[in-house]
Amino acid sequence: MTLALPPADQLTVAGLPMRCRITGDGPPVVLLHGIGRTLDDFTALHTALARDHRVLAVDLPGHGGSTPLDGPHTLPALAGAVAGFLDAAAVVDPAHMVGNSLGGAVAMRLAADAPHRVADQALLNSAGFGREVTVALRLLAVRPLARLLLRPHPAIVRRTERAIFFDPAHVTDERVATALTVARQPHAARVMRELVRDLGTWRGVRPGWRAELLDAVAALDLPTLLVWGERDLILPAAHLDHARTRLPRARAHLFRDTGHMPQIERTADLESLLRDFWQAPVPA
Structure with a gap:
């Protein structure tokens, strides 16, 4: 099946093709998108950072132009795939990890499982810090409703956007068309259901994996930047308060009048935050 997605590259990881975009030269930066999304959410930020970094963005397995995994799509499985992607891209130095939503949780899982790969982490409206999540994602944990909500219908996709x-x-x-193309893939609904059920229930995000992951990340004392949009309807900005409690040495920034994707709505400001953070990642 030919996907009408913006042009990108491809690497083979454990025998499976992964769509990616790798540009620039310098210290490595890895960009990880959210559930049901693609690397195209980072296009503008990617271009800005690639002026003096080697920037690597990838469609997670089963997302965008990346082939689904042979086994279940879980948080550890996605983190393992990112590790394989870094090997395939010949990234040997610890990388700056930048993750949005699910991508933030993947970045934290990778740091916990393979800390030598991660120099620091910037978590943008990241999953993992609170139980509350938009009702649309909670309903995906209910099988009959999931079939209805995951239909690749233009009205549903536009409402989600x-x-x-x-x-x-x-x-x-353009964004609606890209999202509709992704949703129409034969494996898209299955991958979404597997991830939603691994991470949550109809009540919200499961507490077990969050507690274990945050304990592991806190023990690393990894330089961390926490960023949130004040008007996030997917993962509410109240999660930022919990994130500050669990990672008290992290830097934190709340963007006013911003939703779930500050990398799109506040590209230039976020770029400045990241560059300042990378210059002096540990607060005094």
Whole structure:
């Protein structure tokens, strides 16, 4: 099946093709997107950072143009796939990890499982810090409702895109078309269901994996930047308070009038935050 996705590269990881975009030269930066999304959520930030970094963005397995895994799609499995991707891309130095939503949890899982791969982490509206999550994701844990909600229908896709952004101007026809293309893949609904059921229930995000992961990450004392959008309808900004409690040495920034994807709504400001963080990642 030919995907109408923006042009990108491809690497083979454990025998499975992974869509990626690798540009620039310098210290490695890895960009990880959220559930049901693609590396294209980072296009503008990727371009900005690639002026003096080697920037690697990848579609997680079963997302975008990346082939699904042979086994279940779980948080550890996704982190393992990212580790394999870094090997395939010949990344040997610890990388700056930048993860949005699910991508933030994947970055933390990778840091906990393979700390030598991670120099620091920037977590953008990251999963893993609170139980509350949008009702649409909670309903995906209910099988009959999941079949209904995961239909690749233009109206459903546009409504989902609208929930992601505070400014509706970002809900472009191009973004809707990309999301619809991704949703129409034969494995897309299955991958979403597997991830939702691994990470949550109809009540919200499961506490067990969050507690274990945050304990592991806190023990690393890894330089961390926490970023949130004040108007996030997917993972509420109240999660930032819990994140500060669990990772008290982390830097934190709340963007006003911003939704679930500050890398799109606040690209230039986020770039500045990241560059400042990488210059002096540990607070005095």
